[in-house]
Amino acid sequence: MNQRLRFSAYILFVVLAALAVCAAQADSQSGASANGPAMSPVASASAPSTEPQFQEHHPRYTLRESDVFDINFDLSPEFNQAAVVVQPDGFVTLRGVGDVKVVGQSVPQLIATLRQAYAKILHDPIISIVLKDFQKPFFIADGQLGRPGKYELRGDVTLTEGIALAGGFLESAKHSQVLLFRRVNDQWSSARIINVKQMQKDGNLKEDPYLHPGDMLFVPKNFMSKIRPFVPNSGVSVAAFNRQY
DSSP states (O other), X not given: OHHHHHHHHHHHHHHHHHHHHHHHHHHHHHHHHHHSOXXXXXXXXXXXXXXXXXXXXXXXXXXXXXOEEEEEESSOGGGOEEEXXXXXXXXXXXXXXXXXXXXXXXXXXXXXXXXXXXXXXSSSOOEEEEEEEOOOOEEEEEESBSSOEEEEOOSOOBHHHHHHHTTOBOTTBOGGXXXXXXXXXXXXXXXXXXXXXXXXXXXXXXXXXXXXXXXEEEEXXXXXXXXXXXXXXXXXXXXXXXXXO
């Protein structure tokens, strides 16, 4: 029981910390927009160059575990390999160079990695990659939605469209603080708070971000839904509360 309570407290702390960081970023961006154009996020030196930004529309596909691809050497066909499988640890075993880590790389990055690996035995190798089997893009919708779950991501789907696919908001949903989580790498995810209520009120969907493969949107409960179980007579007390606040 104590372990469960500690775990629940830890999860609550992480969510609150993410909300605080996102709120601070939103305040700083709104202040910057008042004085001039907002600056785009700048990736740190330690962050991978392929970090998916919320502004990106069509990010390149990156390799995942169990993906399968063919490697072709135009000038050295003896090094060709078919059906190379990305192992659970993110590595592949290649003829002539051994193990190479490829998980999280796009096809152009993979070609650059292989050129560097084979530079020890080949001079300026010409390499092409053909993806044969890969994970179909998806997004996850969770929280106060009609049909939360995992959905296939086909074509261009925005956050509000994803919410509609998942059955729309429940009465208990907090429309103004929809969280969008996007994986940065194997250890970290970035988070953003979207005020869908304000977007719909203004009729302006310019801030409606496109979903990327692997994104998760989470709709929290509104304040009234949190306190409703503790109100003895919801028909009277909640109505009075609404009039006061």
